[in-house]
Amino acid sequence: MRKKIVAGNWKMNLAVNEGEKLVKSILDRLPKLKENRQVVIAPPFTHLIQTYYQTESIAYLNLGAQNCYSEASGAYTGEVSAAMLSSVGVNYVILGHSERREYFNETNAMLTKKVNRALENNLEVIFCCGEPLEIRTNDTQNEYVSKQIQEGIFQLTAEQFKSISIAYEPIWAIGTGRTATTEQAQLMHAHIRSVIADKYGVDTANKVSILYGGSCKPNNAAELFACADVDGGLIGGAALKADEFLAIINAMMHS
Numbered sequence: 001m002r003k004k005i006v007a008g009n010w011k012m013n014l015a016v017n018e019g020e021k022l023v024k025s026i027l028d029r030l031p032k033l034k035e036n037r038q039v040v041i042a043p044p045f046t047h048l049i050q051t052y053y054q055t056e057s058i059a060y061l062n063l064g065a066q067n068c069y070s071e072a073s074g075a076y077t078g079e080v081s082a083a084m085l086s087s088v089g090v091n092y093v094i095l096g097h098s099e100r101r102e103y104f105n106e107t108n109a110m111l112t113k114k115v116n117r118a119l120e121n122n123l124e125v126i127f128c129c130g131e132p133l134e135i136r137t138n139d140t141q142n143e144y145v146s147k148q149i150q151e152g153i154f155q156l157t158a159e160q161f162k163s164i165s166i167a168y169e170p171i172w173a174i175g176t177g178r179t180a181t182t183e184q185a186q187l188m189h190a191h192i193r194s195v196i197a198d199k200y201g202v203d204t205a206n207k208v209s210i211l212y213g214g215s216c217k218p219n220n221a222a223e224l225f226a227c228a229d230v231d232g233g234l235i236g237g238a239a240l241k242a243d244e245f246l247a248i249i250n251a252m253m254h255s
């Protein structure tokens, strides 16, 4: 059975003491999860060590980072390497988020390098893809997302691909309160799985967790997670509120 994952992306929010309080409120009511159910908390870099100490004893609660650099080390002022993340107990890294693609000009070629560095350092990658509104309006989202995946992660061997989860995040749904319908999400997730099957075979494709992201909230998580090819969610805004994040975790737990 493939893993179901709820990952909280805090983006650039909360001071360290606020993050500490949020993690504490989550821990106070976090349900016990089975082995194939995982939660990831991805705070800003500055919060990682604190969050590591708060969560290290819970096997199904993972520490994630929101980015890493494409080079191993050296004169890259302001950047953080995959090895550094590993050294503070990070085990997941989100790569290719649409905000990084848009505001920091991350290309698929750059992301290929970042993914390689992450895997060299034993990090699990949550690789983000998703189309802007005009692509959805033209009904060319399948081609658009296929290209992001093919150019971003198809350099990997089938063995390496075991460390990849995909997050499908239609850009028009991120932070907008407008969610993809269950039908739109299921169709795209099935498409992504078929693209992976064409390259790596059905067995590998069936093992990849494909998360949905984009205004996933307590009131829509259960129906999204009930879709056959939706294996959890990448959560932005709702990950900053313990009650909402816990409700989404509960939806994943019962999916």
Ligand code: PEP
Binding pocket: 009, 169, 173, 174, 175, 176, 177, 213, 214, 215, 216, 234, 235, 236, 237, 238
């Ligand atoms: C995200 O940024 O990954 C995201 C899904 O944000 P939100 O849940 O706020 O739409």
